[in-house]
Amino acid sequence: MLALSTRPVVLDPHATVNACASCDARPHSVCNAIPDSDLARLTAIATVTHAQPGTTFIQEGDPATHFFNISSGTVRMYKLLPDGRRQITGFAGVGHFLGLAVSETYAFSAEAIDTVRFCRFSRARVRTLLDDYPKMEKRLLEVASTELVAAQDQMLLLGRKTARERLASFLMMQARQGVMCQTSRTRFPLPMSRGDIADYLGLTIETVSRTFTKLRAEGFIDIPSASEITIRAPVALEGMASGLS
Amino acid sequence: MLALSTRPVVLDPHATVNACASCDARPHSVCNAIPDSDLARLTAIATVTHAQPGTTFIQEGDPATHFFNISSGTVRMYKLLPDGRRQITGFAGVGHFLGLAVSETYAFSAEAIDTVRFCRFSRARVRTLLDDYPKMEKRLLEVASTELVAAQDQMLLLGRKTARERLASFLMMQARQGVMCQTSRTRFPLPMSRGDIADYLGLTIETVSRTFTKLRAEGFIDIPSASEITIRAPVALEGMASGLS
DNA sequence: CGGTCACTTGATCGTCTTCAATACCAGTGG
DNA sequence: CCACTGGTATTGAAGACGATCAAGTGACCG
Numbered sequence: 001m002l003a004l005s006t007r008p009v010v011l012d013p014h015a016t017v018n019a020c021a022s023c024d025a026r027p028h029s030v031c032n033a034i035p036d037s038d039l040a041r042l043t044a045i046a047t048v049t050h051a052q053p054g055t056t057f058i059q060e061g062d063p064a065t066h067f068f069n070i071s072s073g074t075v076r077m078y079k080l081l082p083d084g085r086r087q088i089t090g091f092a093g094v095g096h097f098l099g100l101a102v103s104e105t106y107a108f109s110a111e112a113i114d115t116v117r118f119c120r121f122s123r124a125r126v127r128t129l130l131d132d133y134p135k136m137e138k139r140l141l142e143v144a145s146t147e148l149v150a151a152q153d154q155m156l157l158l159g160r161k162t163a164r165e166r167l168a169s170f171l172m173m174q175a176r177q178g179v180m181c182q183t184s185r186t187r188f189p190l191p192m193s194r195g196d197i198a199d200y201l202g203l204t205i206e207t208v209s210r211t212f213t214k215l216r217a218e219g220f221i222d223i224p225s226a227s228e229i230t231i232r233a234p235v236a237l238e239g240m241a242s243g244l245s
Numbered sequence: 246m247l248a249l250s251t252r253p254v255v256l257d258p259h260a261t262v263n264a265c266a267s268c269d270a271r272p273h274s275v276c277n278a279i280p281d282s283d284l285a286r287l288t289a290i291a292t293v294t295h296a297q298p299g300t301t302f303i304q305e306g307d308p309a310t311h312f313f314n315i316s317s318g319t320v321r322m323y324k325l326l327p328d329g330r331r332q333i334t335g336f337a338g339v340g341h342f343l344g345l346a347v348s349e350t351y352a353f354s355a356e357a358i359d360t361v362r363f364c365r366f367s368r369a370r371v372r373t374l375l376d377d378y379p380k381m382e383k384r385l386l387e388v389a390s391t392e393l394v395a396a397q398d399q400m401l402l403l404g405r406k407t408a409r410e411r412l413a414s415f416l417m418m419q420a421r422q423g424v425m426c427q428t429s430r431t432r433f434p435l436p437m438s439r440g441d442i443a444d445y446l447g448l449t450i451e452t453v454s455r456t457f458t459k460l461r462a463e464g465f466i467d468i469p470s471a472s473e474i475t476i477r478a479p480v481a482l483e484g485m486a487s488g489l490s
Numbered sequence: 491c492g493g494t495c496a497c498t499t500g501a502t503c504g505t506c507t508t509c510a511a512t513a514c515c516a517g518t519g520g
Numbered sequence: 521c522c523a524c525t526g527g528t529a530t531t532g533a534a535g536a537c538g539a540t541c542a543a544g545t546g547a548c549c550g
Contacts, residue, residue, distance in 0.1 A: 079401045081488035087401040100390045107394040134379050137386060144389035145345050149352040151396035156324045156332040158403035159447030163506070194529060202404030204507060209530055226514090226529060243326035408538065439497065452538055454498055471497060471547090 019048050023119075025071040028095025030143055033136035034129075045125040051112035058098065058110035066120045068098040073116030074191045077108045078199065088200040090150070091192060093177070097143055099123075113191050158202045161243065166201040167211045168240035171221065175231055187230040194226075264293050268364075270316040273340025275388060278381035279374075290370040296357035303343065303355035311365045313343040318361030319436045322353045323444065333445040335395070336437060338422070342388055344368075358436050403447045406488065411446040412456045413485035416466065420476055432475040439471075 075092040178188035222230035423433035467475035
């Protein structure tokens with residue numbers, strides 16, 4: 001439950017020539033379904049954009065006009081109840097594809113946590129692109145299926161796990177996906193605040209903080225700074241995450 | 246949290262000639278992406294099957310060899326923690342497509358609640374079918390996207406709503422999708438038990454029962470029998486469901 | 491009828507929330 | 521260099537919502 005930032009200030013688009021070819025996100029993204037030779041077509045419909053920390057660039061309920069593809073930074077996706085209660089449905093990093101939906105409006109909001117670079121595609125244009133590249137449609141289906149599985153895991157977490165188990169699950173998840181860009185296998189940054197973590201795990205800031213402190217006191221983790229974590233007992237934490245505590 | 250039924254007794258498959266053409270589920274299902282003229286191809290790879298109440302026909306962790314398409318009855322999908330805590334991730338009815346996943350194993354289990362009729366398709370065969378019918382792939386992507394949106398709603402419910410709000414959300418959801426097959430717009434059956442509802446909403450049986458009783462005492466609903474509900478104040482309940490209580 | 495099973499209701503308990511105070515940290519300006 | 525500020529994180533004490541434990545009710549069925 002957190003205060004909201006102001007509405008999306010529009011961002012600073014700048015045209016780019018064949019940006020897709022040199023995009024950092026390409027290897028991790030659905031874009032790799034399009035062969036290098038045809039990359040110009042993708043570049044043609046993409047608008048490269050930045051969002052400053054705290055900027056809302058997708059607003060739940062707004063007409064769903066664009067798709068987004070994150071090329072750097074971290075995004076939080078969330079839904080709100082009228083009284084301000086917030087549920088973060090996921091964090092999106094490099095290569096993540098946002099905006100998949102049948103509905104005419106976005107089903108969630110998305111905010112930049114740190115500075116985020118991303119590509120924006122008009123839905124209509126992507127649709128025509130998809131017709132020519134069934135492989136890309138296959139990739140999207142894969143992505144959607146994978147997210148669905150992750151969503152089911154999250155339901156198990158939110159519905160049935162204790163605060164301790166939730167934190168352990170969260171940390172192991174971060175550790176797993178952090179490995180790619182980390183030197184140390186056990187130490188990684190947490191780009192999001194305690195409030196974000198709380199709203200992602202269905203807890204309060206205080207419970208998150210207390211549970212972190214306890215896990216540290218018990219020797220499972222270390223907390224060099226508020227936004228950095230070291231895993232001390234990965235196996236034990238993995239067990240805890242899956243409910244064997 | 247409920248006791249588990251025994252492992253899947255295998256079911257009674259019986260070959261059928263062009264079953265798909267007369268299938269009740271077809272209008273509601275992804276199958277309708279395949280033109281009537283080519284329906285024989287679909288029938289050729291489908292195996293029509295029944296499952297008795299309580300039968301587990303998909304087991305989390307088993308090799309994911311088949312897709313399923315429900316033609317009648319209701320199914321519960323769920324995940325378990327090692328100590329038996331259960332989270333029901335969804336109920337699947339007529340036309341629902343199960344088994345979408347990239348992974349080599351099923352991410353959830355599925356059990357028949359009442360007697361369920363469904364078609365079973367080998368994944369490999371469906372894959373080749375998809376290559377010939379890109380329209381079907383599009384439909385699958387739509388289905389996956391829709392489920393993803395529903396999953397996000399469920400995360401909001403599990404992470405941030407009160408017991409009261411969860412029950413209200415659940416009832417309105419049932420009412421919405423029940424309308425299709427119901428005569429009365431306000432009265433509908435609940436095929437699932439209190440235990441199922443509890444495990445779907447992240448509550449206990451007792452809390453579900455108490456909350457139902459309270460909602461009835463307050464005049465929002467009526468409970469003609471344990472497995473039937475009448476909505477008395479749909480607008481108020483809808484508000485409650487979205488957190489305006 | 492007696493037995494089973496699901497559901498309901500009641501009393502107590504515990505985990506997480508809420509409310510409140512304090513600590514910490516980075517940035518700013520005296 | 522240090523005081524001041526605003527924001528975030530931590531810690532403590534009290535409270536509440538839902539869980540747990542336990543008993544009671546009712547329906548269905550042999």
